[in-house]
Amino acid sequence: MPxxxxxxxxxxxxxxxxxxxxxxxxxxxxxxxxxxxxIGNFRSFLIADLLRRFLESPLCTLTTSxxxxxxxxxxxxxxxxxxxxxxxxxxxxxGENGQDRMAVAGQRLAEAKKSGKLPADVSIDPRDPYAIAAxxxxxxxxxxxxxxxxxxxxxxxxPTLMPRATQHIDGMIAVIAALISRGHAYAVGPxxxxxxxxxxxxxxxxxxxxxxxxxxxRAGEGGRVNAANQSEKKHPADFLLWKSDPxxxxxxxxxxxxxxxGWHIECTVMSAxxxxxxxxxxRRLASPDTSPALIDLHSxxxxxxxxxxxxxxxxxxxxxxxxxxxNTFARHWFHGRHLMVEGQKMAKSKGNFFxxxxxxxxxxxxxxxxxxxxxxxxxxxxNFTMQGLADCQRMVDRWRRWLDSATxxxxxxxxxxxxxxxxAAAMHDDLNIALALAELNGFTSSISNPTTGDAxxxxxxxxxxxxxxxxxxxxxxxxxxxxxxxxxxxDEIESLLAQRRDARAAKDFKKSDEIRDALxxxxxxxxxxxxxxxxxxxxx
RNA sequence: GCCCAGGUGCCAGAGUGGUCUAAUGGGACGGAUUGCAAAUCCGUUAUUCGUCGGUUCGAAUCCGACCCUGGGCUCCA
Numbered sequence: 001m002p003x004x005x006x007x008x009x010x011x012x013x014x015x016x017x018x019x020x021x022x023x024x025x026x027x028x029x030x031x032x033x034x035x036x037x038x039i040g041n042f043r044s045f046l047i048a049d050l051l052r053r054f055l056e057s058p059l060c061t062l063t064t065s066x067x068x069x070x071x072x073x074x075x076x077x078x079x080x081x082x083x084x085x086x087x088x089x090x091x092x093x094x095g096e097n098g099q100d101r102m103a104v105a106g107q108r109l110a111e112a113k114k115s116g117k118l119p120a121d122v123s124i125d126p127r128d129p130y131a132i133a134a135x136x137x138x139x140x141x142x143x144x145x146x147x148x149x150x151x152x153x154x155x156x157x158x159p160t161l162m163p164r165a166t167q168h169i170d171g172m173i174a175v176i177a178a179l180i181s182r183g184h185a186y187a188v189g190p191x192x193x194x195x196x197x198x199x200x201x202x203x204x205x206x207x208x209x210x211x212x213x214x215x216x217x218r219a220g221e222g223g224r225v226n227a228a229n230q231s232e233k234k235h236p237a238d239f240l241l242w243k244s245d246p247x248x249x250x251x252x253x254x255x256x257x258x259x260x261x262g263w264h265i266e267c268t269v270m271s272a273x274x275x276x277x278x279x280x281x282x283r284r285l286a287s288p289d290t291s292p293a294l295i296d297l298h299s300x301x302x303x304x305x306x307x308x309x310x311x312x313x314x315x316x317x318x319x320x321x322x323x324x325x326x327n328t329f330a331r332h333w334f335h336g337r338h339l340m341v342e343g344q345k346m347a348k349s350k351g352n353f354f355x356x357x358x359x360x361x362x363x364x365x366x367x368x369x370x371x372x373x374x375x376x377x378x379x380x381x382x383n384f385t386m387q388g389l390a391d392c393q394r395m396v397d398r399w400r401r402w403l404d405s406a407t408x409x410x411x412x413x414x415x416x417x418x419x420x421x422x423x424a425a426a427m428h429d430d431l432n433i434a435l436a437l438a439e440l441n442g443f444t445s446s447i448s449n450p451t452t453g454d455a456x457x458x459x460x461x462x463x464x465x466x467x468x469x470x471x472x473x474x475x476x477x478x479x480x481x482x483x484x485x486x487x488x489x490x491d492e493i494e495s496l497l498a499q500r501r502d503a504r505a506a507k508d509f510k511k512s513d514e515i516r517d518a519l520x521x522x523x524x525x526x527x528x529x530x531x532x533x534x535x536x537x538x539x540x
Numbered sequence: 541g542c543c544c545a546g547g548u549g550c551c552a553g554a555g556u557g558g559u560c561u562a563a564u565g566g567g568a569c570g571g572a573u574u575g576c577a578a579a580u581c582c583g584u585u586a587u588u589c590g591u592c593g594g595u596u597c598g599a600a601u602c603c604g605a606c607c608c609u610g611g612g613c614u615c616c617a
Contacts (some may be wrong), residue, residue, distance in 0.1 A: 011544080029617075037617085089567035186612075211543050212613070213575065263615080301617030302545075302610085311614085338611065375565090376553070380546065381610050388552055398565095401580090426554090434554050438564035445564095462561045469576065509575050516577075517558075527578035535578085 002055075002063040002070075003054070003428050005069040006379060008333040009209050009326065010307060013430055015063040016332055018028070018296035021067050023069035024055055025075070027271040028151075029300035029308065030080035030162070031138035034105040036355040039384060040301075040346055042147060042273050047336040048299040048373050049149050051431060052076045054464045059424040076163065078151045079274040081267060082140070085165045085260055086250045089177065094297035100249045102129040102202040106138070119266040129250050130166070137164070143356040146366045148466045161269045163260075164222070169252045171269040172261045172367060174356045175319045176241045176254075178285050184318040185241055188232045194256035194513035196242040198264075199237050203314040208326035209333060210306035219309075241310050264311035271295055271312075272320060283319045291515070293326075302337050302400070309333065342385050354384075363486015363538050368393040374465065377433055396467060402444040403455050410451030416458070419443035423461040436461075482529065484537035493519070497526075497534050 005016045018024045028048045031037045037045075054060050055076050062070045084101030110126035111496050112118045124131040141162070144152035155162040176196055184202045187194040200206050200214065214237055243264075251258050273281045275295050294316060299405035300309060310423030317324030338345075341352040359369055371392040376382035412420075419439055426435035440461060447454050462468050473485035480497050483489050496515050503511040519526055525539040 008544085032615090041617045047617095207543095210612070213543090215542090299617095303612065303616055305544075306612050307614045308616090320609080335545095335611095336617070338617070340610075343609095373551095380553085381553070385552075387566075391552070395565060397579095432554075434552090436563075438554065441564055505574080507575075514578065520555075525578080529579080530575090 001425065001427050002061045002242055003335065004430055005051075005332060006430055009330075009336050010128065014332075014388075015170060016297075018331065019293065021062045021064050022074055024074065025275040025295040026052060026055075026076050026078045026287070026297040027275060028078065028080040028081050028298075029296055029304050031140055032083040032101070033085075033140060034101045035108075035136060036357060037140050037143060038190045038346065039341075039354045039356060039359070039369070039373060042143070042356055043142065043339045043382060043384075044299075044301045044332070044336045046147060046370060046374050047077075047378040048080075048334070049151065049466070050378075050433070050464065051297075051299070051334060052078050053150060053466055054427050054431065057460075057464045057466070059420070059427070059460065061428065078154075079271065080162055082133075082137050082162055082164050082264065082268045084130075084137065084192070085266065086129055086248070089131060089493050097505065101138065102132055102418055105132050106249075107462075114193060133164075133166070139357070140216050146360065146470075147370050148470050149358060150368070154342060155208050160274060163274055165266040165270070166250070167351045168266065168269050168273060169261065169529070171273050172265045173242075173252075173254050174285060175269055175283075175315065175388060176261075176263060178319050179241065179315065182318060184314075186234065187242075189244070189257075192257045193244045194245060195232065195240065196256055196262075197233055197238040197313060198241050198262075198311065199234055199238040200239070202237065205317075205324075205326035206237070206310065207315050209310050209313055212306060212310070220328055239264060239307065241315075258527070264308055264527060265315060267312050268319065269309070270314040272316065275338050278286045280443070288320050288322045293328055293331045294523050295330050297332050297334060299334040302335050305333075305335055334378075337381045340381050343383055346384075359389075361486065363391060363417070363469075363473075363484055364468075365393060365396070365473060366395045367472070370470060371465070371467050375433060375437060375478060378431060389509065395437075399440070399444060399458075399468060401460070403458065406450040406452055408449070408457035410453050412457040413451065414452035415446050416443065416450075416454040420457050420461055427464065436465075440465075477533070482533050482535045486533065486538055487524065487536050489536075493522075493524070493536065497536075500534075 003016050004013050006012070006462065007014050026046065029042055030045070056074055058072055059487065060072070061432040062074070063498070064070050069200045086100045089538070106126040106129065109118070109124065109132060113126065122135070124135050126132065141152050141155065143199070151161055176185060179198065180196065183198055185198050190197050240262035242254055242259060242261055244259035245251065246258045248260050251260055272294060276284070298309065311324060313329045316329040317326070321328040341354065344352060346353055356369065360366065368389055371425060372389045373386060374381070375392065419442060423436050423439040426432040426439055440458070443458055450458070459468070460486050475482040475484055476489055478482070478489060478494060480494060480501065481489070496519060500512045503509070503515065516526060520539060523539050525537050526534050529535045
């Protein structure tokens with residue numbers, strides 16, 4: 001059975017049918033770089049990565065537009081933008097509290113620098129928005145690579161796969177100009193200080209993605225509309241394409257005045273510029289054609305459905321297509337639900353806010369974090385818990401042990417091939433990851449003495465999850481101990497462990513237990529492992 | 541108020557009309573092992589699927605109403 005995926009646009013499960021099944025174009029809305037990405041951001045990106053990896057897996061079958069199955073080989077060009085334009089934080093109070101997000105990040109960095117919280121090797125000018133953006137972008141890419149985001153690994157040698165908004169301002173201006181010339185956008189205000197809006201009523205299908213109607217979208221119901229801006233729009237739903245504002249921290253010249261682009265236009269430009277064939281961006285902008293859709297797949301978090309993706313559809317369809325419609329931009333819309341933490345909404349004020357780097361610093365293994373973030377079906381709110389992370393670590397360890405035990409060469413057993421088929425069937429069913437994981441667990445538990453062929457078959461499934469291929473943080477070992485990642489060896493610990501070793505040798509178990517308790521009081525758990533060493537880890 | 545996605549056992553999370561007294565992982569409990577632990581292995585652990593009503597020979601699964609959670613209604617993955 002070919003891959004069936006939920007399409008937000010049709011609100012139904014449907015076969016994923018790319019224009020060319022051998023080469024899929026996929027755009028994911030990426031992070032803003034005013035701060036470190038948190039684990040909720042990464043869940044969204046990793047879900048997209050899971051889909052991308054499954055599409056490229058030999059186990060994946062797709063449906064072609066003629067209805068025939070397509071089994072591969074297949075490549076996916078996956079692009080993710082990095083938003084480095086300083087958008088505004090908040091204008092709920094009519095704009096008075098709105099601050100430039102990049103300026104806020106700069107203030108935060110300046111404070112961190114002052115209080116010595118920045119690593120010594122970091123020397124950036126907190127007043128330079130480009131430096132701030134570059135700083136956080138590089139940290140994001142590092143975290144993404146650590147978590148096995150294939151796109152981030154590829155982007156090391158092909159940076160155009162992760163385009164920056166600030167590098168596409170010319171394209172944005174060109175698209176805005178084209179939208180104005182076709183009657184889909186208009187500029188207001190005195191010459192040289194104009195604001196440009198997309199005119200939503202000019203695109204009848206607006207609302208198709210989020211299933212909103214213009215009437216249903218009560219202007220300002222979410223409390224985030226700037227009343228002053230509302231009055232100059234032709235329609236309350238019209239949205240910003242260009243804002244002239246010479247006081248903005250990041251600004252560019254444009255036909256409408258010096259200022260900055262709207263939030264939605266960057267994805268329209270970067271998806272088309274990165275995924276259309278070379279030269280097509282300019283050609284289609286000059287003379288739109290009737291091609292059915294620009295790209296195959298578009299993903300993002302559920303909060304992007306409205307307004308961001310709704311607006312992208314309107315802009316892209318109107319800029320590049322002669323008969324703009326709700327499905328002339330992306331063929332399939334893929335949205336992941338949000339991540340909860342310990343049953344609650346993740347929020348800095350609740351103290352349950354984690355970045356990937358926070359967790360790595362605590363000694364959490366990237367493989368365990370990746371599994372915890374992808375193990376729940378993408379259309380359910382996932383609940384991130386420390387217990388869940390521990391569960392995942394154990395699952396990863398068990399898989400590794402099983403693979404390590406596959407030393408006798410031989411072909412894959414029928415049981416292995418059956419497990420593989422069941423794994424693939426689960427993934428074809430709207431990426432039923434939880435069932436797929438259950439099949440993988442059944443795989444290892446049903447075959448107690450795996451052959452190399454069994455192990456290869458298992459790896460064939462697992463390469464879609466891409467958990468076991470992640471680098472394993474090396475334990476720091478001394479003559480007496482192996483320290484788990486996140487634990488810093490010290491002379492004190494070494495000395496206690498030596499005393500314990502001597503006490504045990506003398507069968508003074510009372511003393512050895514006291515030492516174990518003393519280490520526990522310092523938050524350290526120990527266990528005796530093979531080779532006479534002691535493994536020291538953080539107490540969970 | 542409107543639009544979307546959900547609500548399953550101690551936890552996480554599959555299952556969308558009979559094979560479900562509910563997969564899988566974890567937890568807990570018991571056993572093996574261990575000086576004791578840890579790890580590992582073996583076994584046990586829910587007549588129950590948000591609530592109420594309905595359809596059906598049969599419902600976790602379909603229908604209706606209601607309750608709750610998360611997202612959106614122009615910052616957000």
